[in-house]
Every structure is written in structure tokens, then in C-alpha cells.
Amino acid sequence: MLQAPDSYPIDRPPLKSTLSMPYTLTPGRAAGVFLAETKNRRLVGSRCGSSGLVCVPAQDFCPSSGGADMELVAAPHTGAITGFTQTRAGIIATIRIDGADFDFVHRIVGAEFAALKVGMRVEAVWAQTPTQSIMDIEGFRPAPDAPVGTIEPLGEAAEPLPMKPYHMDLHYEHAFGPFYGRMFDEIGTNRRLMGVRSTHIDGALLPPREVDDISYTKTGTWVTVPDTGTVRAMSVIHLEFKGQKEPPPYIYAEIQLDGAVTRLIHSIKGIDMSRASELVKPGTRVRAVWSDARTGSLSDISHFQPIPDDVEPTST
Amino acid sequence: MSRHVGIVGVGQTHHSRRRTDVSQAGLVREAVDRALADAKLTIDEIDSIVVATGPVLFGAVNMPEKWVIDACGGRMKPVVRITSGGGTGLAGALAAYYQIAGGQHERVLVVAYDKLSEGALQYSISTLYDPFWGREFAVGIMGFSAAYWRARMDILGHTEEAAAMVSVKNHTNALKNPYAHVKKAITVDDVMKSRPLAWPIKLLDVPPISDGAAAIVLSSEKMAAKSTDRPAWILGIGYFCEADNAAARSMLVSEPLALAARRIYRAAGITNPRRQFDVVEVQEPYTCFELSYYESLGLCAPGEAAALIASGATQIDGDIPVNPSGGCMGANPIGAAGLVRLIEAAAQVMGKAGEHQIPNAKLALAQSGGGWANLRGVAVVSA
């Protein structure tokens, strides 16, 4: 009977992880001109040469025909609500700008939700300080008497905005599960590296798992492996990049702990880094140097360092 | 049972370090327009669309097929996205192949792209690593790629000099490729002296970071004639994997690639790849991989890759040219790179590879892959 996922009660709080990703996004011609023109309080749309249909805001491709022959046009700042709802973000509506053939998604401001009706006339409310964003229009407010506007030629227009900074933060709380949970408990509490026996070949799988990847049968008993091992692969890292944990140069290594049949990724220190590629190579024997912290993660090992003149045990 | 499937149209963008004139969607449209024009078709004649991209964190838009579909003019068509890391373009073509071979559709458009200039490449790709186990040490895919190369170096003789020769060959070939954006003649010495990034990987072992898109039209045999009288027939295509942290995983040979090659060669009647193929296109995220692929694809025996590159056999005028297009060294829009390799292989057997055409090429091999070097595919195309 398979035990996971309901086998061992795991009281470890989940692993928190945040991916904080920076971007510079290119809007392309239609959206680029639209965003560049909001500072002039112009609402840019596009008319498809083949279908004749008008989109506001401007699109590079006609939503109906897929045509790419889009002429940019100046759209009026008025229209009518075609649909609306209210979420945490505010009142979100679909609005048909006068003269357009497709709707525009934006916010409704300066109105009570209960007072809104489909068909209600609205006009754009411009922000005081433009930021080259769709939010340079704060939203649309009711304007019952606003005259019906028309689509006009755009005339001279700003160059399209080439790129726009953007940022996306994604937060996670990853559950450990029974196998990783016990392994990290053992690391944090007992300074002990544990895996489970592979049912494919003789040796321990780290991280432990319920099913052996190759035999696809349930893995065997838990086993402790020593904190010594052999470097199987290594690289001297000089590259600097965003999100990096430590400043280069350092050694990225894949280490096979004695008795394990998988590799562990860690860094190797305690050597003269100017001779890194001579001093550390496949076959180099290393030992874990534990840190003072007991977080129950791989960082409880500060790094690995070479064991001079050591020989790999013959049985793995 | 299985129906014949051919590539009847191909297109790619002029790849570049940064395109500030088009959005991701606009980039896709360029490749789609070119592939459709090449196939003499309109989007209305396409039954289904497969979109392939690299990891979504490259581009800030989750499930981006749902955005770029408007730019493809693909409204109301079946659209699905296949992801498989760097090899996703070929994995996308594989899905499209079965849509036709399995009788579901007659013509399928495959579009693959990445606009890498818009994100933080190494940071986003480092999230490939298990958040519990090793991510804090990740250096994109460069860290483990360099480490595995180091493991092959002593045992298989994949030296820095041999890899440098791959770099020189591919850079030289890229000079003839109108779609490549790195156009630089270099020497082995330049590569050897270039700045180490993740030693043994040095700057000139690394392809550029590119914005680019590629598209192909696959067709059933019945419908192919409208587009061309010389399709590139797919004789076999497959994409295999291995568990990333399985017991005793080999760093010396790419087992999933060897497995894919064995299966697909059998399907395509290939018994001697070195002799039978007229041209080979491989996706080399770093130069060291091309050496490894020579061996896993059976172009030479294990341990003979360095001798193969040194012999000149894989040069554009050699007996088994590899990457006459310049491979990834000329342009590397990751999500598109696998499909670009298939396009280049197809263009060779369709006789329209232009300046880097191998004379009378009839049978071509394309290789692609991604992930933790554990997702690997091949395709065999013939005139």
C-alpha cells in the first residue's frame, strides 16, 4: 500500500518562496503609440483596412479579420457602457467608444455601482500626471449629456513607446510532504543526511521519494549517508546575474555522497580560487562544512570542502 | 493507420538582440505571415494551431498562447500550447504531427517564439531547479551544463579546444544565414581567450540572447500539393525524457537523446546516420553540447567527438555538415530554437536553404532539447 501522501504527519511550515521578476515589455506599434499619446490626452484607436472595423484602444491586428493593415485613428473620449461588474479592483466595465466596433475594458469612476446601467453615456477622466500607462485614463465617468463623438484621422503622432518597465511578484508556500519533510527535519535537528533505498540499484536516493524513478516500485527503508562524497561534476562560476545567492567566483558542484546514487548540488569553498579548476575536479573527495544555523534546509551545510589525499570508498 | 505528414511552409523572423518595434504578439505574427506565404495559404485554411514557447517567466504573460492568438488571426480554431523548455519548438511540431497523423486535422500551424530581451533570463531559468533542493545554487542552465561538460572532458576528451572549434564553425556558418543576428568571424584562439562565465564555458561558447519567432505549416499528404510539389516529409519524430534526479543518471551520454535517435532512426530506416544523412541541425545551448550530440546521435562513437570536429567532417563542406545555418550561435530565441532547427533541416531537403544550402540534400536530421538536459527530441525529414 502506498503511504504518501497521507502517511506521516508533517508539521513543518511550508517553504516560502518568492519569484520577483523584472521585465521591460515592448507594446508594439498600436499600443506603443496609444501609450505615448496619453500624455497629449489623445485616445488612439485603429481601423482595419480590410474589414473597415475600428478598435479602441488601438490594436495591431483586427480582432475580427485578423488583418494587419491597421490605420491609427483619433477616437473620441466618450462612449456607452455595454457591461459592468465590481471587484476588489473597483468597477470594471466594457465600454463602446463612439464610432468603435469593439468594446474597451476600463474602470468606471465617480459613480455608485447601483446607479450604473448598460447603455449609460460615459466620458474619459484623465489623470493629472501621465505615466505612459492605460491608467493615464483614471476611468470613465457618467456623462449623460456628452455629445456623440466621431473617429477622426490621427494626424501627427508620437513615436511608439519602445518599452515599458514591468514587475511581477509571485509568492509561494510549498508543502514539504512526508519525504522531503523528514529529510529536512533530520538535517535541521540531527545534522544527519538521510535518503531512501533505491529499488533500481543498490544505494540511497536523495532527496527521498516514495517511488523509484526507474523501477517505479516503492522505495525501500530510510538510510543515513555520511556527509562526505565525491565531486562528479563542477564548474567555476564567474557570471553575475540577478537573484544570485553569493558573489562569484565560486564552485558549483554536483556531489555524490558516499552511499548515495544521486547527486547533491552545492558549492565548494576552502580552496585557493585562483587554482579552482586544478584543485577541484570530477573525483575530488569533499566533506560538508556545517553552518551554525539550523534551518532544516540545504543551507545548513555552509559549503563542501576538499579532503586532501582521501580515497573514494569502493562500495557505493 | 498513420498518415504521411509533410512540412509545406516555413517562416522565421530576422532574429535580433532586442526588437522594440513589435510586441511578443507582433513578433509571432511576422513568423506566421512568412510561413503561410511560403505555404501559399491563408490562416483560414489552417485547421489548428500549436503554440510553443519557453518558460512563461521569460515573458510576464502566463499562458501566452491565449494572448498571441489574436495576432495569429486564429479565433475559433483549436489552439494548444506545448512547453518543453528549450526544445519546445520541436515538441510543438510533434504534437502537430500527431494531430494530422491521427486523422484529427489536415493542416496545422506551429508557431514558436521567445522575446528574451524582455525578461531576466538566468534568474527566470534558475527557477527550473527544485525550490527545496539546489535552487539557491542555480546558475540558469549554464551551471549544470558546464559541470556536466567538465565530467565529459576527462573521460570522453571533449576538450575546450574541440568546443572552440564548434563555436568557430557555427559562427562562420551564421555569416551566410540571413536570419542570424550574430555575424562575427572568430578563431579558436578568440574562444579560448574569451571570458570564463561558468568555466569551462566561456563567453564565445555561449549563444546570444535573442528575440525571435518561427512557424511551420504541417500538412497531410492529401492537402500538401496546394502548397508545394516538394514538401519535407517527416519520416520520424520523437521526444524522450529522463528523470532529472534518478539513480545513477549519466552525464556522459544523453540517454534520452540516444533513445530518441534509436527509435526514430528505426522508423525512418536509418542504419548508418553518418553516411545516410546529408545534413544535420542541432540545438546547441552551449558548444559542449554539440560534441555530446555527435556521440548520442551516432555520428561518431563515444569519445570521438573531438576528432570528428577536428577532421572537418561537420563543416559546411564536410561529409556530415552540422549546423550549416550557424545553429544557436547565430541566434537563440530559446522557445523558437528547436523549431528553427526543424525549419533549417526542412529547408535543406526542400532545396531552399539559400546561401547555406547543402547541394542535393535529400535527408536531414534535426535535434532539439531542453530542461535539465533531460528532454531530448529528434526529427528526420526527407525530400
Next chain:
Amino acid sequence: MSGFKNVAVVACAQTELRTAWSSAQHVDLISSTVSNLLKGSGVRLPDVDFVIDSGSDVLDGRSISNCGFLGAMGAHHKEESRVEEDGLWAAVYGATKIAAGAAEIGLIIAYSKPSESDPSLFYSSQVEPFYQRPVGFDHLAASGIQAQQYLLQGGGREADFAKVTARAWKRASANPLVQVEAILSEDEIAASAHVAPPLRGAMMSRPLDGCVAILLASRNVADRISPRPAWITGMGSAMDNHAFAVRKPGRLEACEAAAKAAYRRSGIDPAKASLAEVSGSSAAGELMVLEALGLSRRGQGFEAYEGATAINLSGGALPADPIMATGLVRLAEAYRQLSQPADHGLSSPDTAIVHATGGVGMQTHCVVTLGV
């Protein structure tokens, strides 16, 4: 029975769908599901020719997340592909592979653990970043406007939203594979707070954690694996525009197109289908799907529940939406209902309609028809 009858669903396995599988990580859920699937089927892993899986990098918090789960999926040294869409699309891919004669047995897996992140970001990050995303337009806003337009243009009734929701939760409470702590009454639902009017909190589908796996088999082997294979008789899918505001209000054109393609292939009349398992991302969405699938008249979605076709005996997606797995769960449920009809109060069902959706405001749809 018409249709192509080359490929059948022959086995399925599923974890319970829970608000949070906090005791397990992805690989634990996946390996346990796949192990259970094989154990009951008589199929050994070496007999499986390929694996196609559905999951989301954004939900998983990893890039190329399939890459780290291959061993747990049983994919080692097999052909594997990741479809980053609901698992029903993965099943469709698998079916084409078997139909092409390239394989006999395929393993299809779909999973999600939305409890590990904020699933609203999974949707808002799908929205194009220049015009719609900064406005705060997201899945909730799309669903609310869609529901309003359905009432205005499609002719549906707002009172039906609470009825649909209450019915779904009642069904789910009888489903051993869905965790339900408390059943909400129709009155409680109708009185719950609005999240995107006219939709109230309980009327949106509830994201849950879970994993599902099925085996597909060719004509040659299906009968040897399952006493009652469910043959795939038709498949269709279609995607609408991304720009929400240009979609046709009040109806789901892409769902109509997907259904049309599937029915054309299978030749089935939806009104005569024995059962349907459909995925609505809101109460209004479920009604619109039923209409688009031809299970009721336009604007009369609720009448589908009173018709001859058994609709969402499982409870459907409203109480249990394991995002990337929701449609594949529908396929598994339909297979169980067709193969063990007595357990579900059915007499002799012979056809099923299975539906999946994806995207903000249900942009894309997939329909599969089954026959026994």
C-alpha cells in the same frame, strides 16, 4: 456507435480534491496517483508507451515544472510532453498519438496545487499587460461581466445562479473524491457577498488541490484492460479572442465551435447523450456551457438539469476546480459513470459529453464525446 473508436479510456485514478494537500508536495500526489492507476489496471509501466501531462509553471512556482516531476510520473525514458492547458487537451493529444498507430497505451496526468500560491494571480498574469491588466481586469471581472451579459443578452435568469451552485455542492458532497466541509443551501448562496456582481462568492468555481491520471488504449488492447472501455468518439476544441471586450456577449462561441467539431466527428445528438460532465468557472459559466453544448435551449441552461442527460453527477467544477486537472477529472468521472453505472444511479448509459475550459472568462474550450 459511430465516431472513430480507435482509442478508449480504460482506467482512471485520482486523489481526493482538497482545499489544501498541505501534507504532500506535487511529486507525492503524482506518484501516488499513477501508482494507484497502474495497480488497479493490470498494466505495467513498461507497457505504457508515452506520458502527456498538464500542469502550470505559474501555479507550481517552477519553470518547466514537468522536468522535476518526470520520475514521479513514471515518464523516465519514455516519450513525454507537457501540455500547459487543462488535462483534457492532454488526453486529446494522447488520443491522436494512439489513433496514428504510433502507440498502444498512453498515460495522461494532470494536477494542480493552487493552495501553494494565489490562484487569482494565475489568471491575472494571463491578461495582456498593456491595456487590460493594469486596469485590474481579471478572471473575476470577466466572469462578472460575462454573467451580466448572459442575463441581458442570453436570456438567463439570475435566480438560477444560486440554484446551479446549490445543486453542484449537493452533488459534490456525495462524491467521495471531493472534500466538502459544509453544504451551502440555495438561500445561503443567494445571500452571500458579491465578488463580481451578479456573481456572489460561492458562485465562482473553488480552486482545489489534486491529481488525476487516466490510461488511454488502442483498439487492440482496450478490451483486455477494461471490462467496459469508454471509446473516444469525437474531439473538438476552439479558442476565442484574448481581448475579452471583443468576444460575443452572452454566449460562448468557442464552446459552440468545439462542440460542433466533436459532434460532427461522433455523429451524436447532444440531446440524447446519457450524461455530461462539464466545467463552468462560474455558475453563469456552467449554464452558458450547457447551452453551448446543445444540452438546453439558449437562455434556458437550467432546463438541462431536468432533461434526459445526467448533468455533472460529480458536482462539476463549481465546488471542485483543480485548475489544470478540472477537465481531465471530468473525463475520469464520465468514465466511472459509464463503466460503473449502478454506482451512480444510472441504468444503461451509452454516451457521454465531456467538457473543459481554460483562460480568463473561459476563453478556450475542449469537448470530447465518449461511447461504450
